[in-house]
Amino acid sequence: MTDLATYNFAYLDEQTKRMIRRAILKAIAIPGYQVPFASREMPMPYGWGTGGVQVTAAIIGPEDVLKVIDQGADDTTNAVSIRAFFQKVANVAVTTHTKDATIIQTRHRIPEHKLAEGQILVYQVPIPEPLRFLEPRETETRKMHALEEYGLMHVKLYEDIAHNGRISKTYAYPVKVAGRYVMDPSPTPKFDNPKMHRSEALQLFGAGREKRIYAVPPYTDVVSLDFEDHPFEIQTFDKPCALCGAENVYLDEVVLDDKGGRMFVCSDTDNCEDRREHGHVGAMLAPAKEAAE
Amino acid sequence: MTDTPLLKVSGLSKFYGSRIGCKDVCFDLWPGEVLAIVGESGSGKTTLLNCLSTRLMPTTGSVEYRMRDGNFRDLYHMSEAERRFLMRTDWGFVHQNPADGLRMTVSAGANVGERLMAVGDRHYGKIRETASDWLTRVEIGTDRIDDQPRAFSGGMRQRLQIARNLVTGPRLVFMDEPTGGLDVSVQARLLDLVRGLVNDLGLSAIVVTHDLAVARLLSHRMMVMKDGHVIEHGLTDRVLDDPREPYTQLLVSSILQV
Numbered sequence A: 001m002t003d004l005a006t007y008n009f010a011y012l013d014e015q016t017k018r019m020i021r022r023a024i025l026k027a028i029a030i031p032g033y034q035v036p037f038a039s040r041e042m043p044m045p046y047g048w049g050t051g052g053v054q055v056t057a058a059i060i061g062p063e064d065v066l067k068v069i070d071q072g073a074d075d076t077t078n079a080v081s082i083r084a085f086f087q088k089v090a091n092v093a094v095t096t097h098t099k100d101a102t103i104i105q106t107r108h109r110i111p112e113h114k115l116a117e118g119q120i121l122v123y124q125v126p127i128p129e130p131l132r133f134l135e136p137r138e139t140e141t142r143k144m145h146a147l148e149e150y151g152l153m154h155v156k157l158y159e160d161i162a163h164n165g166r167i168s169k170t171y172a173y174p175v176k177v178a179g180r181y182v183m184d185p186s187p188t189p190k191f192d193n194p195k196m197h198r199s200e201a202l203q204l205f206g207a208g209r210e211k212r213i214y215a216v217p218p219y220t221d222v223v224s225l226d227f228e229d230h231p232f233e234i235q236t237f238d239k240p241c242a243l244c245g246a247e248n249v250y251l252d253e254v255v256l257d258d259k260g261g262r263m264f265v266c267s268d269t270d271n272c273e274d275r276r277e278h279g280h281v282g283a284m285l286a287p288a289k290e291a292a293e
Numbered sequence B: 001m002t003d004t005p006l007l008k009v010s011g012l013s014k015f016y017g018s019r020i021g022c023k024d025v026c027f028d029l030w031p032g033e034v035l036a037i038v039g040e041s042g043s044g045k046t047t048l049l050n051c052l053s054t055r056l057m058p059t060t061g062s063v064e065y066r067m068r069d070g071n072f073r074d075l076y077h078m079s080e081a082e083r084r085f086l087m088r089t090d091w092g093f094v095h096q097n098p099a100d101g102l103r104m105t106v107s108a109g110a111n112v113g114e115r116l117m118a119v120g121d122r123h124y125g126k127i128r129e130t131a132s133d134w135l136t137r138v139e140i141g142t143d144r145i146d147d148q149p150r151a152f153s154g155g156m157r158q159r160l161q162i163a164r165n166l167v168t169g170p171r172l173v174f175m176d177e178p179t180g181g182l183d184v185s186v187q188a189r190l191l192d193l194v195r196g197l198v199n200d201l202g203l204s205a206i207v208v209t210h211d212l213a214v215a216r217l218l219s220h221r222m223m224v225m226k227d228g229h230v231i232e233h234g235l236t237d238r239v240l241d242d243p244r245e246p247y248t249q250l251l252v253s254s255i256l257q258v
């Protein structure tokens, strides 16, 4: 990694950053529209968030404070290595606290703590095209977006209801942005879809392998697709977080032992820790505090 | 039938390089009328049908369609968005090979419901009810509504394709050899069904076929094509019973020998 020191600030050269920024500006001007961009090779494999990393690299400045999450956690391999990468190539401050970050790069979640004006959420996107599943031809999907032909999206939801009795899609749940473009929020759970709606933060999406950037500007309508008689619903959980007692947050299942023991805890680890620091206690921690480690 | 045509075609030609696809075709189609285009293989039937239905850009000529507001529009002066909207609302297109006109990997119900969803229907229960009505109309059991057309016979697929096209109440349906790949007995049943639907719904249709029996059964008028030209054009019974062109006489007599 030492030879990275010879690279430009934030790894990408200024020419490339300008190209990416132009794509970002265009994306912001046309909310939900996928802007093609000349995705660069990054010193990490596709699937590791090269699209998000390029977006972050193009917008980050020396004063920024960066947070990186994967599955809601700051301490997974992917999040740790992307954070370390930017510390090295941009020498920026990093944080795990949502409210302290100016840029948050994410893979699967939108933080539970409500984002504020001035913050930017950068999503790493594997498959940007919401129409891909039924229409593999890129020329055709582009035309469908251009002509606002989105009947297929509802065909997919119809199929879901016909076979499962309800819309069973739980993540990458399609949304309509600003009443115009249908967009794939990518691997985030549908639980997070309502957080995108009229968010104060700027949301940027980067797909490295597919070479696409799209955006949701602050205060933009983001509406999940549904049927009148099968309205969009988010996941609900039976119990609060076992560690911090939080309700109305997204929970992950954690297996405790090989005897079927398990618990549900916050997927957003920062939010969970913050709550515990403020004295909230879940069922699991009430008897034995050391289980928190 | 009213006194205004639904479709006005004039000077329509399509060249593939220097080869003629179809040449100088002129006709009017009237509301409720079924027109058959017949001719031997390579005579230009499919080329003409595709030029009429905006699936293929003609080299010259014009095709005007009377929109629901009563105004004629030249199809080739419309925006692509308007054309595509027309195609999936006011028109139908039944392909010879049902796989070309169906989504083979989604259920029969969704195949029929797709056009409804495309024009903004957002009530699952109503879409499903309409789909199941249409399955009944084309003689597919409603217990098959969640099956994919992959699991259907050729005849069922073709009937599903017809239902999928008719669900939005189109005024004009194009068909390219709708009974092409089917067994004789299956063909007969499908033709009966199509004839019934066309009558009940007062549809206009343009049907390409090389089978004069299909033309006889379905159409009011027919055009005979040879080498890209329309060489004879008239009421179906007249053309079949009293063909004027030597080529048509040959066609008719050869079918009678079958």
Ligand SMILES: Nc1ncnc2c1ncn2[C@@H]1O[C@H](COP(=O)(O)OP(=O)(O)OP(=O)(O)O)[C@@H](O)[C@H]1O
Pocket (backbone or CB within 6 Å): B016, B019, B020, B021, B039, B040, B041, B042, B043, B044, B045, B046, B047, B048, B210
């Ligand atoms: N894409 C193409 N490129 C070049 N020539 C073509 C093309 N499509 C059709 N043709 C030619 O145009 C003429 C008319 O073809 P067309 O397919 O319209 O005939 P058809 O009457 O539908 O025949 P069939 O009964 O076999 O379907 C033929 O000479 C054919 O070879």
Ligand SMILES: [Mg+2]
Pocket (backbone or CB within 6 Å): B045, B046, B047
């Ligand atoms: Mg043909």
Ligand SMILES: [Zn+2]
Pocket (backbone or CB within 6 Å): A241, A242, A243, A244, A245, A246, A265, A266, A271, A272, A273, A275
């Ligand atoms: Zn928690």
